[in-house]
Amino acid sequence: MFKIAKYISLDIIKSKVIIAYTLLLAAICVSIFMADEDVTKGLVSITTVMLIIVPLVSVVYATTYYFNASEFTELLVSQPISRTNILMGKYLGICVAILGAFLLGVGVPILLFAASITGLTLILTGSLLTLSFISLAFLSSVLMRDKAKGIGLALMIWFYCSIIFDGLVLVFLFAFSDYPLEKVLIAITAFNPIDLARILILLQVDIAALMGYTGALYQQFFGSGLGITFTLFMLMVWFLLPLWASLRVFKKKDL
């Protein structure tokens, strides 16, 4: 498993896309920190950008790579290696590369400019987000046979998390505006890893007060130890559950 992972990450690191991704992240972070004296504001800006780019790149790149390496997977399956090891090796290899890019591009600038609890939270949630979206990418890859459909599904997942979900929540809020929905909303956020990450970071920044009554409620829940544990736990679920599911599908898949 680790051998496969090693070869895959070495293969990815040599590709230009992952270098471009690292440089892009680094450029964004450094320029934001340079442009603004206020580090906290900088972190908020980085969060906004990161919550769009990181899931998108992770999910699309992992899916593309999965399909491009599908013949290589066939080759590995014909070798004396268990399927679990093959998929996990692939997963680890891709994760090391993309997560490495994220840590270099975002982690290093943050540690240099804003090494605070908030900064560390951002790095941690960004990493978890990367892992969850690679898991989701794997799930969509093993479910679909051809590349176009696989990438399509991966993009749908991203659309759902970054755009559609917010719309659905708004519709829901509007439709049930007569009821007290604050607690329900907390439960609903668990269905979107990007929202979970956003809340986790923003509450560290202490600007939750700007978000009105719900924000205050969020602060009360998500700001507490229990809330942070809950959010981290849900992010872990978002990363482990799709991975487990894709492993199950992959074991029975025809190649």
Place this chain on the structure above:
Amino acid sequence: MEYIIQVKQLKKSFGKLEVLKQVDCDFSRGGIVGVLGPNAAGKTTLIKSILGMVIPDGGEILFEGKSVANSFEYKKNIGYMPQIGRYPDNMKIGDLFKMMKDIRNVHENLDTDLISAYGLDAMTDKAMHTLSGGTRQKVSAALAFLFNPPVLILDEPTAGLDPLSAEILKDKILQEKAKGKLILITSHILTEVDELADKVMYLLDGNIKFYKTLTDLKAETGEQRLGKALTKILS
């Protein structure tokens, strides 16, 4: 006789399409079996089932008497050359061979005949994505033979190879047969099967139409060439 691979009532469908309908066959050590059949007859599916790449819907496959379902250790004994070999793009030829040795954890008793015969050792620095289709075929062939496995499964081995390289491969196949290995070959080139095979299996619409030795086949039909014999028996 002791069979190394036994296929029992193998069934496989993709969606509504029944690719293999109850296939029963046995392969014994030593000898070359040519698997023939029109496109979509189920040749590759049969091979892939033996390799555990396709999970059968029914029936079972035994390798040295043990079921291959949910196991992977038996693949140590198989060298497989796919129809189209594709490898990680940025990897160099040399790295690929190193990686396969590393993954299999076998570094001794390697068969590097084909690597040197095809001059692959002179281009270890070439990245896989710069290679032509034919060169990739050579890499696939060299990989299949590398670990000296007792069973070789070659899916259309000479398709895409130039005549000279194809000859090298054929000679190699005959050499390995002489060592008592079982070699399964699918091919559409009948003259090639005629040259190499001891037994011929003909698959048609997911069933085995016949599976007999080449000499029997020729004797039955009274033809000297496999192509003629096939047309006679199938018409």
